[in-house]
Amino acid sequence: MLRQLGLPAIAEVDRFFAFFTSGDQLRYASQQQRRAYVAGDSRRWGLLTAIELGRWVQLAPRQFVGQVLSSSQLGQCLIDELRYLGQERVDVLLLDNQHRILLRQPVFQGTLNQCPVHPREIFQLAVLHEAAGLIIAHNHPSGSVTPSTEDLAFVRRVVQCGELMGIPLLDAFVVGATTYFSWREQGVLPLQQ
Structure with missing residues (x-):
């Protein structure tokens, strides 16, 4: 200086x-x-x-983007923000231990029907921002919210990485034009071994 x-x-x-x-x-x-x-x-x-x-x-106190109160509340917000995108995009929401959102950031942008995703970038952000948990969300430009086999495999990888890192995946969303699929609401998370 x-x-x-x-x-x-x-x-x-x-x-x-x-x-x-x-x-x-x-x-x-x-x-x-x-x-x-x-x-x-x-x-x-x-x-x-x-x-x-x-x-x-x-x-300076830490600023929060918002707070996740329920999967349905977050799902409606995600529909409003992701439904009109023409390409698949994966967003990560990093949460503290009170489910306040520390950061929401797109981590991948793909094509019309796929998005090459790796958990490495997600957990790099989570560690950098000292997240206690995370949520991932991505859109399906087709409007269908049925998770693909790639979606299922990716969520499983994120869950496994989260278990190793001590930063659990709290929910995962597929967002369509008018509805969403929440792994937590559907009882898929936590994954059964």
Whole structure:
């Protein structure tokens, strides 16, 4: 950061810690104390601003996209959002332990009747966002919500990966034009071994 601001690193670190010997001294420093540190070199304001932004980001509460209350509630939302897509698309919803949605993101876009999918990308996102569970959803542009044999095989792979990773697949959806298929509602999840 000091190099980016054009400040001599070693000398500036010594100066900074001469003025602010601890984090709380900087946090509660008055404007007069901050101006004394800056001493006419406006680049030092950039350093103080960067530190303040870092503290602000660290204290910011996590934002949630929504909350999953039931498969039927989520299924209706998915119909509204996926039914008119001309290609198959797989979305993942990452949830915390209270079923609040941390992230909803498309992970694959396919063709009219198939979507090459691998659990690797799904679980990479789940680990990155510290998800406690996940839901996958994809549309069938044909309008049919009957899961294909590929759908069944894919859901089985995601369940197995989730068991290994400790991030369970809570539900999976196939979305059509006016209805949906939920593995959880149909009693398919959890999978029987």
